[in-house]
């Protein structure tokens with residue numbers, strides 16, 4: 001049967017879902033609605049290689065318009081402002097109406113904003129999309145002293161890139177360590193040391209009281225009364241799922257759109273995938289929301305299968321990375337539910353990993369090392385987690401013993 | 410085929426099965442793999458960003474990059490999984506008297 005399938009949100013989850021639907025269903029109409037006037041593109045380089053001019057806009061697109069044309073996937077640049085789930089209709093700002101039989105919501109996430117005086121609203125920059133990355137790149141070129149509010153992954157990646165562009169960078173973080181509590185303090189400290197070695201200043205445990213602007217220079221007053229003068233401010237203070245559109249509907253929301261292991265929401269024929277979805281993970285037997293490249297891809301593919309009628313459970317083990325200077329940090333599984341922590345390695349040149357275990361099985365791990373030093377072990381860890389393996393702790397803790405020994409057992 | 414193009418990498422027992430070693434020659438760097446059905450060679454550096462694949466994971470006929478899990482087919486060099494999208498160059502390999510040789514040019 002021929003269906004109208006609409007994908008609301010033209011990002012990573014959306015494009016992978018669209019292509020997966022087409023693989024399984026040659027007949028239905030597939031239309032992606034995206035408010036950015038751009039084909040779906042990769043966001044990770046925005047804070048890294050794009051700022052560093054190592055990648056340009058053309059390098060970021062997942063697929064060309066030719067690929068979409070060949071597969072008969074339509075992309076329309078439109079911002080949806082209202083949803084009527086009962087009558088299966090979407091309304092655009094310009095009053096255009098779109099009808100669907102099946103809907104995938106893949107609206108991603110939005111940056112949290114600082115509460116600022118109105119006259120400063122346009123002075124603080126944020127980074128979520130290509131347009132913002134271009135604005136930062138352009139504006140920063142004649143600035144020297146940059147302040148980044150928020151020491152999370154994106155803030156620190158920008159700090160790393162701007163430092164490599166010879167800028168003086170200050171990072172202000174409200175918490176007592178970088179990258180939030182989910183990252184082991186020891187790993188946060190190793191990353192912090194690398195920033196310090198490159199000349200970045202890191203201020204922890206401080207809150208912004210007030211920002212004022214005088215003659216083009218900003219003064220940031222902190223809660224200990226210290227004052228920071230800066231030419232340019234970027235805030236990376238976290239993100240929230242993009243669900244405003246659904247707040248007054250009967251779609252079940254709780255830290256994003258609640259979905260089951262088949263990407264199904266509380267409303268029939270409505271699916272959600274990627275950053276916006278708080279999905280049930282059968283292995284961990286709980287819901288979780290992830291903001292990660294690999295998840296957006298795999299979750300989009302899984303949603304695509306289910307929309308096309310190929311019932312498929314989503315069981316991918318969570319995984320994400322962050323690159324800062326020559327460090328590569330990786331997280332796999334979940335690191336907040338454990339009864340034991342095991343450390344592997346203590347030198348950043350060879351990689352340092354913390355494993356989080358429960359009942360002698362790995363639940364998650366976090367590691368950091370120069371370039372690819374932790375990748376193989378983290379990947380093997382994902383496999384051990386997936387297979388629910390009881391692990392030999394001696395092998396985990398001894399960097400001279402290969403982890404794949406655990407897998408072959 | 411001139412003999413000079415074959416460069417000696419090392420002995421066959423220097424690589425465990427389903428594993429790889431790094432091999433540097435002049436200003437170039439390679440990965441040499443031992444799979445269940447023989448030896449293979451590719452460029453050493455991932456086509457996505459400049460990280461060496463020596464720390465990657467070999468699974469069946471595939472090498473997975475340790476930075477962002479881009480995946481390549483070891484035998485054809487084909488990029489199989491994003492963020493890797495550009496293929497990896499491959500090189501002929503031969504074994505002679507328990508020694509591995511790769512043909513570089």
Ligand SMILES: Cc1cc2nc3c(=O)[nH]c(=O)nc-3n(C[C@H](O)[C@H](O)[C@H](O)COP(=O)(O)OP(=O)(O)OC[C@H]3O[C@@H](n4cnc5c(N)ncnc54)[C@H](O)[C@@H]3O)c2cc1C
Pocket residue numbers: 008009010011012013014033034035036042043044045046047078079080081106107108109127128129154242245273274275276290291292293294296319320321322323
């Ligand atoms: C700067 C940056 C760096 C990152 N770096 C990494 C990294 O190093 N490693 C990693 O694993 N992950 C990283 N991520 C996370 C990763 O990019 C995201 O998890 C991924 O893009 C999520 O995909 P998505 O499809 O859910 O959402 P997105 O890719 O965000 O796509 C959502 C799309 O929906 C559109 N949309 C929203 N509402 C509407 C509407 N009402 N109407 C029409 N369109 C709408 C949005 O404009 C957007 O284009 C990074 C993210 C950012 C922003």
Ligand code: FES
Pocket residue numbers: 455456457458459460474475476477478479480491492493
């Ligand atoms: S460097 Fe290999 S996948 Fe990114």
